[in-house]
Amino acid sequence: MTQYLLRRILYAVPLLMGVNVITFVLFFIVNTPDDMARMHLGQKRVTAEAMAKWKHERGYDLPLFVNDQAEGAGQVTDTIFFQKSVGLFLFRFGRSDAGEDIGADISQRMWPSLAIAAPSLLVGLAVNISMALLLVLFRRSYLELWGLVACVALMSVSSLFYIIGGQYLVGKLLQLVPISGYGSGAGAFKFLVLPVVIGVVSGIGSGVRWYRSLFIEEVEKDYVRTARSKGLGETYVLFTHVLKNAMIPILTGVVVVLPLLFTGSLITESFFAIPGLGSYTINAINSQDFAIVRAMVFLGSALYILGLLLTDISYTLVDPRVRLE
């Protein structure tokens, strides 16, 4: 087990290296620092001095991979690739192109993201699973048919409509909660209700269908038939036997997204003006701040790989049949 974990953690290193190389190629080779400087300082009429100064301030004036002027190890270390990669791997993200400290921004902005994403996940899970169980309980009935029709219809609506419609209905017509914004501490609650509800509703369609397919697969199995033939009631079988066994795929599906809760949702946060990492990323995209986008790409990948690792571990915890070799 320990050996396996160690190997998996070591495997994460080449993966992150790959991510790093891809982002580096995208941000520094396809789009050279000269282009970036020109874009930030204005497309035309940029003096060479201004560009050199801009690049020097951000450490973009080094060679890309090999520094011919340096001696010894400096040939490799005094390059943009080395400098920027080491920073990412140590989670020292440096300064954004606009001069802010990215690390400080991230540690401050991940809490609002978490405050939205975690309740959305938990409530969504509860709602989806109970509705899916209901559909399975009443399978081969009109309730199931129309429930599935409703699911497909809900799935076919763009998430943007849920947000715009929800904001209009709850925020503007009924005026129950503020349309957007964020407060600190307990004051945040009234700002969080609407995004969480909308997040849950927009996930119902695909979520219920997914969990239903898990339960349906389980319901056909032999142990369920045995339980029924012992004379156990349908609800009892469903809630104790089926639910427990279906927990394995459910749990692993949830664990993989846990680390990504920190990075938040781009769309929700920007619609509701929540100062989380999602809106941070969107702002960076819109202002073309490559340093932030690069940091967020790396962070997202690292968290995803962490999620995969956690999934593997959670398998062994919930399913004693699985042994990690």
Added chain:
Amino acid sequence: MAKLTLFWTDGLFFGLLLAMVLGLWRMSRREHFRRPWRSVSGSRSAVISATVLTVYLLIGILDSVHFYPAADRSGAGQFKTEALSLLDWWASPLRSRVEKTYSAPLAVRGYARETVTGADGTQRWSFPRLQYGGAHLQDPERDWLGDVVATGLLGMAKGGLLGIGLVALVALLRARRRRVPWRDGLAVLRDEPGPSAWRWALATLLAIALLGGASAELSLKYHVFGTDKVGEDVLFQCLKSIRTGLLIGTLTTFVTLPLALLLGIAAGYYRGWVDDVIQYLYTTLNSIPGVLLIAASMLLMQAYIARHESEFASLALRADFRLLFLCLILGLTSWTGLCRLLRAETLKLREMEYIQAARALGVWQGTILLRHIVPNVFHLVLISVTLDFSSLVLAEAVLSYINIGVDPATESWGNMINGARLEMARDPVVWWSLSAAFVFMFGLVLAANLFADAVRDAFDPRRVE
């Protein structure tokens, strides 16, 4: 005279349609593919949604035939610089009748008050008459309702005639096929055993013809879905957006299919270090958050266009390039799922007896892959392509909202929603742009979802009941 032209996306789109037709033709000659398709055509929802998809597809095709219209009537070889599509040309009344600003659906008066000069020269502060919408009415307060109903009914009658003609044509063809007198064609349609595909397809077409006829007739005199901020007809924008949605959903396959097929099958068949490398490749790509990868690539593309401005002759070409690039990038982020499925399936297949036998007989590897593996994983490709289509159409809207989707000049549902966001805060609410985009998008995505479900149920061997 006009000069035909082929945008990049047009060419690829037609190539894809051709491949689709060829694929369907080949499948229709093989019994093991005909059986699942029969089960698809036996499902009512699948037939209805396939018909709706076909209508969308036809509009998309109309909108993909571009030409440069002649600059003057003499046709002296001078062409305008802006390309038009057949749809633009056909819907010229919709395209050219631009109002000043917002107007509600079927309205005769503008959305905002302004100073109106009356017939007697007095000036009043009120809602002005629209330049085109209901301009033929003498007294709109009295005649409006009657005119709308009459026009709508006339359009419905025209559409209904067209639909009935279509039904008659199909009945005639079916009668010939069955070798019965043409008079019995309708009876053939009616009495076909089981849930006949033709019946539901024709019923759907008839319904669409009625609706379409009414809105076409109405839009000659009014703006059926109103106008947007700069006074353009919202119905026309929705129709134009169909092409964008379809392209996003289909052109991505140009990237996903080659990558997923080649890498997935190679990984599963050769195993060993090939498998390791390919697995590493897709795990790495998968671990990068998709939206961010797309965002990064689109930022780079914008920088590229800014640097090479001279290479794009017109705004339309630039928008087209951006659309194509978006499709390719979306493809690059979405091939990993299919690749993983194909790898697993190939791993299973390569141990099957018939492949072992082929190998023992010394069949060339390429032949084994092409003749024995690819046809047997093809159902996975079909299922995943149809399933991905709707999510790609939905993704376009989200990406356009973050400004990393299609060009702002391209008509798309994403851009319409993006524009409508601020309109919801106006008073009175400008709801028609958003609702129209919702209706058209919902129609396409719902049809695609239902069709994909039917295809999956029919082709997935694990779901045979």
